[in-house]
Amino acid sequence: ARKPVAVRATRVASMAQLSQDELKQQAAWKAVDYVKSGMVVGLGTGSTAAFAVDRIGDLLASGELKDIVGVPTSVRTYEQAKGRGIPLATLDEQPKLDVAIDGADEVDPNLDVVKGRGGALLREKMVEMASAKFVCIVDDSKLVEGLGGSKLAMPVEIVQFCHLYTLNRLQALPEVAGCVAKLRMEGDAPYVTDNSNYIVDLYFDTPIADSQAASKAILALEGVVDHGLFLDMVDVCIIAGKEGMEVKE
Numbered sequence: 001a002r003k004p005v006a007v008r009a010t011r012v013a014s015m016a017q018l019s020q021d022e023l024k025q026q027a028a029w030k031a032v033d034y035v036k037s038g039m040v041v042g043l044g045t046g047s048t049a050a051f052a053v054d055r056i057g058d059l060l061a062s063g064e065l066k067d068i069v070g071v072p073t074s075v076r077t078y079e080q081a082k083g084r085g086i087p088l089a090t091l092d093e094q095p096k097l098d099v100a101i102d103g104a105d106e107v108d109p110n111l112d113v114v115k116g117r118g119g120a121l122l123r124e125k126m127v128e129m130a131s132a133k134f135v136c137i138v139d140d141s142k143l144v145e146g147l148g149g150s151k152l153a154m155p156v157e158i159v160q161f162c163h164l165y166t167l168n169r170l171q172a173l174p175e176v177a178g179c180v181a182k183l184r185m186e187g188d189a190p191y192v193t194d195n196s197n198y199i200v201d202l203y204f205d206t207p208i209a210d211s212q213a214a215s216k217a218i219l220a221l222e223g224v225v226d227h228g229l230f231l232d233m234v235d236v237c238i239i240a241g242k243e244g245m246e247v248k249e
Ligand code: 5RP
Pocket: 044, 045, 046, 047, 048, 049, 102, 103, 104, 105, 114, 115, 116, 117, 118, 119, 120, 121, 124
């Protein structure tokens, strides 16, 4: 079980004026304080993580950071980081990371999170599991009382082979009873991940009752590659809101 969450809150009056994007940027910049010269850094995917990637690129360019190696969690992030001049490696080349910085779609009070609405959940989970420290960065719109509670998608990456069969079996699992499963589409065609898989999005009316049990049951289905429940993985969560910044660890 995770240790009790310690909270450091900084009230910053000037943050009241910030837009949601500016709040994401504040959280991302704060997370980059955890990056020191010589580190191997997991680079997350999504609009919040993109601010951290840009910041690391800027600090490398100015010489404030040196000898960083980034491990990107998606093709999108690979392209962004390459464009910012960040030296890059894969998990094959750098299997042990010092820190990973990434956004999330939902964060519960235990710092368990849902990720993958951007479609990068598998590589994100692989990179973040390989990191000594996972720093999660969000604006406060991502906070929920229970995972699944935002009424937005909880993604599951599945193989393409007989995807409707897998979708139906997912929806029938008692551990996610009552969810509605939908194949993620991009225009008229199924959305295809960086790993050439499909995504089934699960929608809940009420939060998932037991996310550990749901995680195990979903992973046990043949045809499932991984899911967006990231349980007991976050070491530090930086939450930016109009009231100020909270660092939970
Ligand atoms: C991508 C992710 C993202 O981190 C998550 O969707 C949050 O994205 P954003 O920062 O754009 O809100 O898990 O797979």
